[in-house]
Amino acid sequence: MSALWRIIGVAYWQFLQWRRQWTWLAQSLVGLFGFSVLLFAWGGVAGLKHAIVASMVAGSWGIGLNIVGQMIGWQKVEKQYEFYVASPLSLTEYYLGVVLGQLPFFIVEVLSPAVIALLLGVKYEALPALTLVVLLALLLGSFSSLTIVLRIKNPMNISAVTNPLYTLTATLPPVFYPMTVLPQPLRPLALIFPTVPLAELARWATGTAETCLQPSTALALTAFWLALSTIALRGVLKWGLEE
């Protein structure tokens, strides 16, 4: 029971901050609304449905990469991390607490688009697979970010790294547009972005667009990225007893 309270304690800290800095959430909500109107205007229901599913993946990836990564990076710089190490909290509890603390962003960036997607005709049966993809995106996003963020010595650079990294990984490669749009020779190149197999998996699960990547290949690639980022993270994410 006390392990649960420890996770909630870390989350509560984050949650209270977001409650006071609600404009970040408002920005995301306005962005989602504007984005939906824009896509509907230019692409109709089909365009919106396609992009809203992609936005769930990009949103979850962004929460992991930008928010969880930055949060842990800043806590390391501000010695909150060191403070937590010398306490009964474990590394897993700490990570889960930080992730849980981003619940308000999850509601805006993942759950709200999920409701829109269901209203637009995405089948309920697709939800379990979509949930798995979204969770993988969160995990992979945070791991990728942390492998870089925790190597940064200058605290001013944390957001200067994670924000462009998000733009690079979520808007440039085929996330909001299907891989089939790319010319054949460019498609393998797109796979250097971990977001691409995740988005393709989401498209496959919801049937929103044709995918040229087999689900098994997309899953294998995601597993590869997850393993790689976990190995890279092990070198920098230490819970005390640093050498």
Place this chain on the structure above:
Amino acid sequence: MAVVVADKLVKKFKDVKALRGLSFTAEKGKLVVVAGPNGAGKTTSIRILTTNLKPDSGKAEVLGFDVTMDYREVRRRIFYVPQDYAPFIDLTPIEYAVSTLMSRGFSYSEAKRRAREWLDLVGLAQVNRTMRQLSGGQIRRVIVATALASEAEALFLDEPTSGIDVEARREVWRALRERVRGGTCILMTTHDMGEAEAIADKVVVVDKGLALYEGSPRDLVSKVPFTHRAVVRKSPALKLDHAVDLGDRLIVYFRSRQEFDSFVGSLEDPSLLLSASSVGLEDAFILLLGGGVA
């Protein structure tokens, strides 16, 4: 009973030897101050004792548990406030204390009860502004109150009163002494010898990664070969044996009251004498480190 045992701790960062065999103990129900100049190894030793750092060699125990082998047991029983730790966050004092206590395993209601009780003691239970809007002194008081509310058996505070005004510092001291009276062991670092003299049961003077002295502040002062000191304006007319140069002023040391009285009586211009007092821990500290006294 020794709550903290540091035994021949060695820690090297690249080419810099931060600790060269540091040993000391801290006992239950005692407030132990680790003092020393910048780079002496104070923070490194505290980071080892709080399981943040691994020593290269030597042994460290907290409450009978080895800090590298039984680190989980150690972490369950301690509370650590790092140096310069000041969470500039949008949380009120009560929210900060409650979330911190919850992150240590207390339920919400228990955390709230404890937070109220201890914040009340430092006069901040009713403050409804966020930590970002509080003064440095208020932030420190919130952090210390939270540490005290945690009921940890050993507290490690790395310069808990740095940068706060005299009045706030005394409130922190009062809260710390209150906790020590209840049987908690507190290990803290400071640069301020006045602070160590006021609140420490024991002082460990550290320099270049080694403990130069371990004992009561009074015993350390008694080792000083002087009894009195005076601050005087520098003047060519003054002939002094033991003095520390402060630019246009001097700190002058005297071996006895008689020596001091005869010095004052010999002053042609009494306005040269700016202040006088008995020697204290700061003087002992400077002498121990081997600096300053001619």
